[in-house]
Amino acid sequence: MATVTALKSAPDTPLLEVDGVSLEYRTPARVVRATHQVSLNVFEADRFVLLGASGCGKSTLLKAMAGFIAPVEGEIRIAGRKVTQPGPDRIVVFQEFDQLPPWKTVLDNVAFPLLASRTLGKQEAHERALHYLDKVGLSAFAKAYPNTLSGGMKQRVAIARALAMQPKVLLMDEPFAALDALTRRKMQEELLALWDEVRFTLVFVTHSIEEALVVGNRIGLLSPHPGRVRAEINSHDFGMHSQGGAEFQAAAQRIHRLLFNEEVDGSPTPANELPRKIA
Protein backbone atom coordinates (compact mmCIF):
# COMPACT_ATOMS: atom_id res chain seq x y z
CA MET A 1 0.00 0.00 0.00
CA ALA A 2 1.29 3.42 -0.87
CA THR A 3 2.23 5.58 2.11
CA VAL A 4 1.84 9.31 2.24
CA THR A 5 4.57 11.16 4.10
CA ALA A 6 4.04 14.69 5.36
CA LEU A 7 6.24 16.97 3.31
CA LYS A 8 8.58 19.24 5.20
CA SER A 9 8.27 22.84 4.05
CA ALA A 10 10.22 23.17 0.81
CA PRO A 11 13.51 25.07 1.19
CA ASP A 12 12.32 27.68 -1.30
CA THR A 13 9.25 28.57 0.77
CA PRO A 14 9.88 31.97 2.35
CA LEU A 15 9.82 32.10 6.13
CA LEU A 16 8.96 35.79 6.20
CA GLU A 17 7.01 37.43 3.38
CA VAL A 18 6.57 41.16 2.95
CA ASP A 19 3.90 41.52 0.31
CA GLY A 20 3.18 44.96 -1.17
CA VAL A 21 3.54 46.66 2.20
CA SER A 22 2.91 50.39 2.63
CA LEU A 23 3.42 51.88 6.07
CA GLU A 24 2.31 55.27 7.31
CA TYR A 25 2.48 57.48 10.38
CA ARG A 26 -0.63 59.57 10.94
CA THR A 27 -0.52 62.68 13.06
CA PRO A 28 -3.32 65.25 13.34
CA ALA A 29 -1.26 67.55 11.08
CA ARG A 30 -0.17 65.12 8.35
CA VAL A 31 0.36 61.62 7.04
CA VAL A 32 3.93 60.41 6.53
CA ARG A 33 4.33 57.48 4.15
CA ALA A 34 7.37 55.55 5.39
CA THR A 35 7.38 52.67 2.85
CA HIS A 36 5.52 52.25 -0.42
CA GLN A 37 4.44 48.79 -1.67
CA VAL A 38 7.53 46.97 -0.47
CA SER A 39 7.77 43.28 -1.33
CA LEU A 40 10.55 40.94 -0.25
CA ASN A 41 11.02 37.38 0.95
CA VAL A 42 13.29 36.15 3.72
CA PHE A 43 14.20 32.46 3.71
CA GLU A 44 15.21 30.24 6.60
CA ALA A 45 18.81 30.92 7.75
CA ASP A 46 19.02 34.04 5.55
CA ARG A 47 20.98 37.00 6.82
CA PHE A 48 18.80 39.55 5.08
CA VAL A 49 19.94 43.16 5.29
CA LEU A 50 17.65 46.15 4.78
CA LEU A 51 19.91 48.91 3.50
CA GLY A 52 18.99 52.48 2.72
CA ALA A 53 19.61 56.11 3.55
CA SER A 54 18.39 57.66 6.77
CA GLY A 55 14.62 58.11 6.77
CA CYS A 56 13.86 55.56 4.01
CA GLY A 57 11.69 53.50 6.34
CA LYS A 58 14.02 50.65 7.36
CA SER A 59 13.18 50.82 11.07
CA THR A 60 9.48 51.23 10.33
CA LEU A 61 9.54 48.12 8.13
CA LEU A 62 11.35 46.16 10.85
CA LYS A 63 8.75 47.30 13.41
CA ALA A 64 6.00 46.12 11.06
CA MET A 65 7.73 42.73 10.73
CA ALA A 66 7.82 42.59 14.54
CA GLY A 67 4.07 43.36 14.62
CA PHE A 68 4.29 46.78 16.30
CA ILE A 69 2.88 48.65 13.27
CA ALA A 70 0.13 47.46 10.91
CA PRO A 71 0.45 48.02 7.14
CA VAL A 72 -2.05 50.36 5.48
CA GLU A 73 -1.66 48.26 2.34
CA GLY A 74 -0.36 44.72 1.74
CA GLU A 75 0.53 42.18 4.40
CA ILE A 76 3.40 40.51 6.20
CA ARG A 77 3.37 36.75 6.79
CA ILE A 78 5.55 34.56 8.97
CA ALA A 79 5.53 30.86 8.15
CA GLY A 80 2.43 31.56 6.03
CA ARG A 81 0.47 33.29 8.83
CA LYS A 82 -0.43 36.99 8.69
CA VAL A 83 1.45 39.11 11.24
CA THR A 84 -1.09 41.04 13.31
CA GLN A 85 0.76 41.59 16.59
CA PRO A 86 4.16 41.06 18.24
CA GLY A 87 5.00 37.47 19.08
CA PRO A 88 7.81 35.34 20.52
CA ASP A 89 8.61 34.07 17.00
CA ARG A 90 10.00 37.56 16.12
CA ILE A 91 12.36 39.23 18.58
CA VAL A 92 13.94 42.65 18.05
CA VAL A 93 17.40 43.83 19.13
CA PHE A 94 17.62 47.63 19.09
CA GLN A 95 20.53 50.02 18.81
CA GLU A 96 20.15 51.56 22.27
CA PHE A 97 22.31 50.31 25.10
CA ASP A 98 19.52 50.94 27.63
CA GLN A 99 17.32 48.07 26.46
CA LEU A 100 18.34 45.97 29.51
CA PRO A 101 16.53 46.71 32.79
CA PRO A 102 19.41 47.88 35.05
CA TRP A 103 18.03 46.31 38.24
CA LYS A 104 18.27 42.78 36.84
CA THR A 105 21.51 40.80 36.61
CA VAL A 106 22.71 39.76 33.16
CA LEU A 107 21.35 36.23 33.76
CA ASP A 108 17.95 37.53 34.88
CA ASN A 109 17.81 39.87 31.90
CA VAL A 110 18.34 36.98 29.49
CA ALA A 111 15.94 34.66 31.37
CA PHE A 112 13.21 37.29 31.80
CA PRO A 113 11.37 36.95 28.44
CA LEU A 114 11.43 33.15 28.80
CA LEU A 115 9.75 33.48 32.21
CA ALA A 116 7.40 36.34 31.33
CA SER A 117 6.12 34.47 28.26
CA ARG A 118 5.88 31.26 30.34
CA THR A 119 8.01 29.54 27.73
CA LEU A 120 10.06 27.81 30.45
CA GLY A 121 10.09 27.38 34.22
CA LYS A 122 12.73 29.13 36.34
CA GLN A 123 15.40 26.44 36.30
CA GLU A 124 15.14 25.69 32.58
CA ALA A 125 15.02 29.42 31.79
CA HIS A 126 18.25 29.97 33.72
CA GLU A 127 19.88 26.99 32.02
CA ARG A 128 18.92 28.25 28.59
CA ALA A 129 19.99 31.79 29.47
CA LEU A 130 23.40 30.50 30.55
CA HIS A 131 23.70 28.49 27.34
CA TYR A 132 23.20 31.61 25.19
CA LEU A 133 25.37 33.78 27.44
CA ASP A 134 28.10 31.24 26.83
CA LYS A 135 27.51 31.53 23.06
CA VAL A 136 28.13 35.29 23.23
CA GLY A 137 31.15 34.81 25.51
CA LEU A 138 29.58 36.31 28.63
CA SER A 139 28.97 33.39 31.00
CA ALA A 140 31.48 34.90 33.44
CA PHE A 141 29.26 38.00 33.69
CA ALA A 142 25.99 36.20 34.50
CA LYS A 143 25.79 37.80 37.95
CA ALA A 144 26.91 41.28 36.85
CA TYR A 145 24.54 44.22 36.43
CA PRO A 146 24.21 45.99 33.04
CA ASN A 147 25.75 49.26 34.30
CA THR A 148 29.06 47.43 34.83
CA LEU A 149 29.25 46.34 31.17
CA SER A 150 30.62 48.09 28.07
CA GLY A 151 28.31 49.03 25.19
CA GLY A 152 29.47 46.00 23.18
CA MET A 153 28.86 43.67 26.11
CA LYS A 154 25.36 45.07 26.61
CA GLN A 155 24.60 44.39 22.96
CA ARG A 156 25.88 40.82 23.39
CA VAL A 157 23.48 40.38 26.33
CA ALA A 158 20.62 41.74 24.20
CA ILE A 159 21.54 39.27 21.43
CA ALA A 160 21.73 36.37 23.92
CA ARG A 161 18.35 37.39 25.35
CA ALA A 162 16.81 37.44 21.86
CA LEU A 163 18.36 34.12 20.76
CA ALA A 164 17.35 32.43 24.03
CA MET A 165 13.73 32.83 22.93
CA GLN A 166 14.68 30.78 19.85
CA PRO A 167 12.62 33.04 17.57
CA LYS A 168 11.82 32.12 13.97
CA VAL A 169 13.39 35.44 12.96
CA LEU A 170 15.83 37.71 14.78
CA LEU A 171 15.23 41.35 13.87
CA MET A 172 18.15 43.73 14.46
CA ASP A 173 17.77 47.50 14.10
CA GLU A 174 21.23 49.03 13.59
CA PRO A 175 22.45 47.03 16.61
CA PHE A 176 26.08 48.15 16.31
CA ALA A 177 25.62 51.73 15.10
CA ALA A 178 26.36 53.30 18.49
CA LEU A 179 29.60 51.34 18.99
CA ASP A 180 33.10 52.57 18.18
CA ALA A 181 34.56 51.31 14.89
CA LEU A 182 36.75 48.56 16.38
CA THR A 183 34.02 47.18 18.63
CA ARG A 184 31.56 47.34 15.77
CA ARG A 185 33.87 45.26 13.60
CA LYS A 186 34.36 42.74 16.39
CA MET A 187 30.61 42.48 16.94
CA GLN A 188 30.02 41.87 13.22
CA GLU A 189 32.61 39.09 13.37
CA GLU A 190 31.00 37.57 16.45
CA LEU A 191 27.51 37.78 14.96
CA LEU A 192 28.71 35.85 11.90
CA ALA A 193 30.44 33.24 14.09
CA LEU A 194 27.24 32.89 16.13
CA TRP A 195 25.19 32.52 12.94
CA ASP A 196 27.61 29.81 11.75
CA GLU A 197 26.92 27.92 14.95
CA VAL A 198 23.19 28.52 15.50
CA ARG A 199 21.97 29.23 11.89
CA PHE A 200 19.20 31.58 12.95
CA THR A 201 17.25 33.68 10.43
CA LEU A 202 18.26 37.31 10.60
CA VAL A 203 16.82 40.58 9.31
CA PHE A 204 19.39 43.31 9.91
CA VAL A 205 18.87 47.03 9.36
CA THR A 206 21.83 49.27 8.58
CA HIS A 207 22.69 52.36 6.60
CA SER A 208 26.30 51.24 6.22
CA ILE A 209 27.04 49.69 2.82
CA GLU A 210 30.18 47.96 4.18
CA GLU A 211 28.28 46.50 7.13
CA ALA A 212 25.54 45.26 4.78
CA LEU A 213 28.06 43.47 2.55
CA VAL A 214 29.83 41.88 5.53
CA VAL A 215 26.78 40.82 7.54
CA GLY A 216 24.28 39.90 4.82
CA ASN A 217 23.93 37.04 2.39
CA ARG A 218 21.14 39.04 0.71
CA ILE A 219 20.58 42.78 0.73
CA GLY A 220 17.36 44.64 0.02
CA LEU A 221 18.10 48.18 -1.12
CA LEU A 222 15.44 50.73 -0.22
CA SER A 223 15.15 53.99 -2.13
CA PRO A 224 14.86 57.26 -0.22
CA HIS A 225 11.63 58.38 1.37
CA PRO A 226 9.19 56.72 1.03
CA GLY A 227 11.12 53.45 0.93
CA ARG A 228 10.58 51.21 -2.09
CA VAL A 229 12.65 48.16 -3.01
CA ARG A 230 15.22 49.46 -5.46
CA ALA A 231 17.17 46.23 -5.91
CA GLU A 232 17.97 42.96 -4.25
CA ILE A 233 21.59 41.94 -4.07
CA ASN A 234 23.22 38.61 -3.49
CA SER A 235 26.14 39.28 -1.15
CA HIS A 236 26.95 35.80 0.17
CA ASP A 237 30.45 35.89 -1.34
CA PHE A 238 31.51 38.70 0.97
CA GLY A 239 32.56 38.50 4.60
CA MET A 240 35.01 40.04 7.07
CA HIS A 241 37.90 38.77 4.96
CA SER A 242 36.78 40.61 1.81
CA GLN A 243 36.77 44.13 3.25
CA GLY A 244 39.17 46.35 1.34
CA GLY A 245 39.44 43.91 -1.60
CA ALA A 246 38.80 45.09 -5.16
CA GLU A 247 35.54 43.12 -5.62
CA PHE A 248 34.22 44.34 -2.28
CA GLN A 249 35.00 47.94 -3.19
CA ALA A 250 33.36 47.55 -6.60
CA ALA A 251 30.20 46.07 -5.04
CA ALA A 252 30.12 48.88 -2.46
CA GLN A 253 30.44 51.52 -5.18
CA ARG A 254 27.73 49.88 -7.26
CA ILE A 255 25.36 49.80 -4.29
CA HIS A 256 26.11 53.45 -3.64
CA ARG A 257 25.18 54.31 -7.22
CA LEU A 258 21.99 52.24 -7.00
CA LEU A 259 20.96 53.81 -3.72
CA PHE A 260 21.36 57.31 -5.05
CA ASN A 261 19.92 56.48 -8.47
CA GLU A 262 23.09 57.27 -10.35
CA GLU A 263 24.14 55.51 -13.52
CA VAL A 264 25.33 51.91 -13.25
CA ASP A 265 27.63 50.56 -15.97
CA GLY A 266 26.96 53.65 -18.03
CA SER A 267 23.21 53.12 -18.23
CA PRO A 268 20.64 54.87 -16.10
CA THR A 269 18.80 52.74 -13.53
CA PRO A 270 15.10 53.49 -13.74
CA ALA A 271 13.46 53.11 -10.34
CA ASN A 272 10.90 50.64 -11.67
CA GLU A 273 13.29 48.49 -13.71
CA LEU A 274 15.78 47.22 -11.26
CA PRO A 275 18.67 44.82 -11.45
CA ARG A 276 17.92 41.84 -9.22
CA LYS A 277 21.52 40.77 -8.65
CA ILE A 278 24.62 42.83 -8.74
CA ALA A 279 27.16 40.97 -6.61
Ligand SMILES: Nc1ncnc2c1ncn2[C@@H]1O[C@H](COP(=O)(O)OP(=O)(O)OP(=O)(O)O)[C@@H](O)[C@H]1O
Ligand atom coordinates in the same frame (compact mmCIF):
# COMPACT_ATOMS: atom_id res chain seq x y z
N1 LIG B 1 6.72 58.19 15.15
C1 LIG B 1 6.76 58.78 13.98
N2 LIG B 1 5.84 59.73 13.63
C2 LIG B 1 5.85 60.33 12.42
N3 LIG B 1 6.77 60.07 11.48
C3 LIG B 1 7.71 59.14 11.75
C4 LIG B 1 7.77 58.46 13.01
N4 LIG B 1 8.83 57.61 13.00
C5 LIG B 1 9.40 57.75 11.78
N5 LIG B 1 8.74 58.66 11.04
C6 LIG B 1 9.06 59.07 9.66
O1 LIG B 1 8.97 57.92 8.81
C7 LIG B 1 10.00 57.91 7.86
C8 LIG B 1 10.80 56.62 7.99
O2 LIG B 1 11.46 56.60 9.27
P1 LIG B 1 12.37 55.39 9.73
O3 LIG B 1 12.83 55.66 11.12
O4 LIG B 1 11.66 54.10 9.49
O5 LIG B 1 13.60 55.48 8.71
P2 LIG B 1 15.02 54.75 8.76
O6 LIG B 1 15.32 54.35 7.36
O7 LIG B 1 15.01 53.67 9.77
O8 LIG B 1 15.95 55.95 9.21
P3 LIG B 1 17.28 55.95 10.14
O9 LIG B 1 18.34 55.18 9.39
O10 LIG B 1 17.60 57.40 10.27
O11 LIG B 1 16.88 55.30 11.44
C9 LIG B 1 10.83 59.17 8.10
O12 LIG B 1 10.37 60.15 7.23
C10 LIG B 1 10.50 59.54 9.53
O13 LIG B 1 10.59 60.94 9.72
